[in-house]
Amino acid sequence: MKAVGVIVEYNPFHNGHQYHLNETKLKTNAECVIAVMSGNFLQRGEPALVSKWTRTKMALEAGIDIVVELPYAFATQKAETFANGSISLLNALYCEEVCFGSENGTIDDFKNTVSFMEKRQEEYDQYLSQAIKQGYSYPKASSLAYSSLSGTDTYLDLSKPNNILGFHYVKAIHNQKRDMKASTIKRTSADYHDESFTHETIASATSIRKALFSKEIDLTNIENYIPKTTLKWLSSYYNEHQMFHQWEEYFTLLKYKLLTSTPAELEQIYEAEEGIENRLLAHITEATTFHEFMEQIKTKRYTWTRLQRLCLHILTNTTKSALKPLLEKQTTTYIRLLGMSKKGQRYLNTIKKDVQLPIISKVTAYENDLLELDIKATQTYLSIFPEPLRSTLLRQEYSTPPIRFDEVSKMYL
Template identity: 55%
Template sequence: MKASGIIVEYNPFHNGHAYHVQQTKKLTNADIIIAVMSGSFLQRGEPALVSKWARTQMALANGIDIVVELPYAFATQKAETFANGAISILDALHVSEICFGSESGNIEHFHNTITIHQSEQDLFNHLVQQYIKTGMSYAKATSEAFSSLQKNVATIDVSEPNNILGLHYTKAIIEQKSSMKASTIKRFASHYHDETFQDERIASATSIRKQLFHEQKTFSAIAPFVPNITKLLLEQYKHSYHLLHNWEHYFHLLKYKLLTMSPSQLQRIYEVEEGLEHRILSSIREATSFTIFMEALKTKRYTWTRLQRICTHILTNTTKEEMQKAHIEQHAQYIRLLGMSQKGQTYISSIKKQITLPLLSHTKTLQHPLLDIDRKASAVYYSILQEPLCGEMIKRDITQHPIRYDETQRVFL
């Protein structure tokens, strides 16, 4: 059985994701599709709209055969670290090929960009530092440095978010000496950051979430842009837990934590650097919402995304020391199974003896720094739920076995 892999967040699963799954099967001729999916908190430093279990159900009902979790220590990171963790998991699961969406849509352009970067690495690093000194963010400085190095070959635009991720997926495959092949499909109809609907059927996850949190909007507003099962699961989640997660729900917890921290305590939090602790502590006192707090913090140097990730680490009390222990190895140390179709279960059974990492169907017994951070992050994620739901979900996250899906009957087992 040939397995192909994709790296996802599904926040939430929409029609563009369904197209990605279909095209991955077609392009790679795969029998099995494995998705590595972020858990409770995401790459841009946001809480997921609904739990990883609800998003796993969305994935399984829409053609994914196996869903595994990308640990927090990789999922809430810059693109390079995010990619390293995800690729290491797919490689351990003996995936033959990965397929990612990109603004470029041409895999050769990714390889050309990597070749230029490798041949001019010292100059590239120098240019990045020079641009940062002018007040640019790291992401902007990287983009400008790549642009400066472009030669007479076709390369990617590294200012585009999916191109950046795809570049690091491709680099990670090379650096980890994986036998995996990389391929890409071109994004169309909507841009990653679009906040409004631009097409009749395809919309960005950003615009879908914005509609869901609009006071006057109902779930019917997103119906044209998501599969029916996504709409149903979102409705069920809100009915069961009385909310959909976003940063404003956590702001009172973040503010309480910051009001009780000293600068030296805050400086120990992962990614709090260069005296940023003083700016954070002076801004939090007057802030009355997460959005207002972020607007007070944001500068050219510190992007919204970077600051959101820092806020996530503050909220989860994730320290530099913890992350250093977790990242002794630059790849995942276990595989947490979240869900499987019947075909997926057959595939896992066929390769189980060849998987070199621990394969977890729950997290009750394994002790590992990566998993310690995951448990803590999940507990924080569910802390805004009313009791007894909060306690039940925290326990479920540790004890839950993989969700099983019968693809012939289209039912969860």
Template identity: 50%
Template sequence: MFNTYMNYHMGGTMISAGIVVEYNPFHNGHLYHLHQTRKQTNADVVIAVMSGHFLQRGEPALVSKFARTKMALQAGVDLVVELPYAFSTQKAEIFAHGAISILSSLQTNFICFGSESGSLTPFYNTLHFIEDHKHQYNDAIKKFMNDGLSYPKAASLAFRSIAKEEPLLDLSKPNNILGYHYIKALHRLKSSTLPITIKRVNAEYHEPYLSTSTQISSATSIRNIVLQNDSLTEIRSHVPYTSYEGLLHYKHIYGNFVQWENLWPYLKYKLLHSEPEELKEIYEVEEGIEHRLIRYCRVAISFSDFMEKVKTKRYTWTRLQRVCVHILTNTKKEEMKKRCNHPEYIRVLGFNEKGRKYLKEKKHKCSLPIISKLSQIDQSAIRLDVKASHIYSLAFNNQISKQIIKEEASCPPIIV
């Protein structure tokens, strides 16, 4: 790897490292990842591909993508580009494909992601093992799904059933699942971007409580505090100072942080006024789930109550949340399948001087158009992202809602 660095520097080219993020919100674990990425790659510029207003687990982001961009830049990220809705609200495989496609198009030298072991060997072993046992693996997945299990659970059990004692990945861990799909996407795209994995420290991915032994806590635990308390003091030591100040400022200006409960009345209205045949056209609405959604929305008193009533072994909370996002945005199967084959553009959300320099260096070499405003691209290509922002804005009062919509249409990249 040292020779790689020397070749880049001798050629006068900036070394770049990519990370795929949601920053919901940016916390000390993210800061550790960022510092390790720069340290292990010797990168001149770190590029974050960040989800927009709706995230991979089918949740609205706590704060807007522009607020999260500012937090990222203030913490040391050099360039933030958006992962479009067509990829950010998808299962791990499509999510990873979109992010890797963007980083490859930007000619990023490295991608750095977190994992449980911090070693790439199990990822490559697992990739080759699954390729060699593809038919057996797919048959096992079908068998477990026929038993009424969700796809993620079926895939995990199928893998365990054929891998047995092989020294492979634990594909029940969220970070390992995403990492595996990053490696798989790099392989399929024949990308020259090199992967590096960083061992996760301390907090578990979905740990609901703040750590009492370290200052690194899960994003889940931090969101729980932010959403349930008027004061943010409790999270102060678990996020960078710039994030803490950013969250305080956001609450003062926007009035509230966004969660599903803010959007529940709109989802309920949509479900109550939709026929099953209409819902069947929505992306990810499959296997008769539309009847269950309509039935339980009539009696649910909140979004969380609705989800508890609808979820089953087969329909996980995450999958159902993604379905609900697509219902809210009225995203049809045909349109989503058309848009999620490959990103059509790279939208720049923000940069510092190093990020600006890198964009200038790569602008004419990039295989995708780089845009800073939506007016710079065909409107059909960005339709899903525009709709997502309009729906996200419903979580606020009219004045703030108009501001969110205006930001989406005309906000220039944030410069730090």
């Protein structure tokens, strides 16, 4: 069976994701689609709207065959680290191809850019260093360095979020010497950062979440932009938990952590650099909401995303000494299986003797420093729930086996 990989967050799964999935199947002729999906916290340093288990069900019912979790250590990182972890997982599962969405839509441009950058890495690093010294954020400095290096001969617009990710996926395949093909599908109708609806049925996840939280929770605001299965699982999650996850729900916990920490303690947190912890402490006392706090601490150099990731690592108490050693090889050390269709199970049966990494069905069956971070992240994600619901959900995290879905009968097994 030919397997193709997709790298996703599905926060939530929407019509644009369905388009990408359908086009991926057509473009690659894949018999099995494997999704590497971020867990309960995402690349921009924010909590997922609903749990990874609910998003797994959305993915399986939409046509994904296997869902595996991208560990917290990779899922909440800059694009390069996020890509390295994701590609290493797809390679471990013997994917022949990865297919990603991009603003560019032409795979040769990504390959040419990777080749170009490799040949001129030293010059690029110099331009990058200069831009950072001028006070630009890393993403902006990286884009400026590439533009300075390539002049008018640019292959990609590396200021676009999906182009950036796609570039790092192709680069990760190249650097890790993976025997994997890459392909891309052009994004249509809605940009990644769009905050409002501009199309009848296609919208960015950002605009969907904004509409969802604009007033009182009202799923009718977004039903034109998500599949019926997504609407079903969002409704189910809200009815059961009486909330969707967003940073505001965690602000009280973050404020407590900051107010009870010293600058020296905060300096040990991953991504706390150049005394930024002092800026956080200077503003946390007066801030009454997370949004207000972020508006006060963001600067030209420290983007909203970077600061969100720092706040998340403070919340989960993820230190430099704990995380940096785990990222040295830039590859994962296990496969956490979240769900599979019958077809996905058949595929796993054909490769399981050759898979070099342990496939984890339950966290109690495996001890690993990388996995410990995932467990701590889940404990943090669930910390906003009242008891006894919180303890019940924590027990489920330890005991829940992979979700099994029959794609023919549309029934869970």
